[in-house]
Amino acid sequence: MESRYDERVSEFVNLYAPDLLLLIAITAVFAGMVKGIVGFAMPMIFITGMTVFISPDLALGILILPTLVTNGWQAGRQGFAAAYRALYDHRWFLGMGYSVLLVTTQMVPLLSQSAFFLCLGVLVVGFASLMLSGWRPKGRSGIGLLIGCALVAGAGGGISGVLGPPTVMYLSTHNLEKQAQMRAQGVIYGLGAILLLMGHMRSGVATAPALMLGAFAILPACFGIWIGFKIQDRINQHVFRIATLSVLILAGLNLIRRGVL
Numbered sequence: 001m002e003s004r005y006d007e008r009v010s011e012f013v014n015l016y017a018p019d020l021l022l023l024i025a026i027t028a029v030f031a032g033m034v035k036g037i038v039g040f041a042m043p044m045i046f047i048t049g050m051t052v053f054i055s056p057d058l059a060l061g062i063l064i065l066p067t068l069v070t071n072g073w074q075a076g077r078q079g080f081a082a083a084y085r086a087l088y089d090h091r092w093f094l095g096m097g098y099s100v101l102l103v104t105t106q107m108v109p110l111l112s113q114s115a116f117f118l119c120l121g122v123l124v125v126g127f128a129s130l131m132l133s134g135w136r137p138k139g140r141s142g143i144g145l146l147i148g149c150a151l152v153a154g155a156g157g158g159i160s161g162v163l164g165p166p167t168v169m170y171l172s173t174h175n176l177e178k179q180a181q182m183r184a185q186g187v188i189y190g191l192g193a194i195l196l197l198m199g200h201m202r203s204g205v206a207t208a209p210a211l212m213l214g215a216f217a218i219l220p221a222c223f224g225i226w227i228g229f230k231i232q233d234r235i236n237q238h239v240f241r242i243a244t245l246s247v248l249i250l251a252g253l254n255l256i257r258r259g260v261l
Helices: 004-038 042-050 056-075 080-089 091-105 114-132 140-160 164-172 178-203 208-232 237-260
Strands: none
Touching: 004 042, 004 056, 004 208, 004 237, 042 056, 042 164, 042 237, 056 178, 056 208, 080 091, 080 178, 091 140, 091 164, 091 178, 114 164, 114 237, 140 164, 140 178, 164 178, 164 237
């Protein structure tokens, strides 16, 4: 028997398919472009844009496939060997974060996200502001930050598909050059998208209608990230860092807004 969620999705798709496909395409292009420039923020932009018109769980279901494909592209731009090194270098962060992600995907149908968005937003804005001021975590604070960011990234990824802000916080402590940071983000988010798909196939968010719409969103998202890569390849390391942290602050403010409203 078809669930109420699937009935709502089918009704919306049947009645408003042209409008929905246009909205998905426009949102995916813009989200992909920002991702191509700074390496993250696609889930936040996509979900924020689409939830104006559709439910958050449907937006999350649509997001999974384009996120998987674009992160695979981002991770592999310098080849498989470089992507594997990034995977190995950040194995502790990945292990902790992904374990939490798999658990929290099963909580999506049950949880209100307002409090989580508010807490995550305050954390993101505060840390990014400190980074822009020149502060860097060192020593034990760096280890504590790794653990904290992994746990928050896993929870954020499982509940809302948003791994970006805590992951960028963690990577910022490594002072990676631009291409290395982009590659590491692609590896982390790409594997996270695979686990997100697995988890939400069990939770009921990744339904057939949502995945079909997500498949449609792949091409617009790839077009957007291609544009973003062209821009990102032409900006220097300092500009890239400022742009990344600025997007992080904007993303954090948006999370606070979602938590309050």
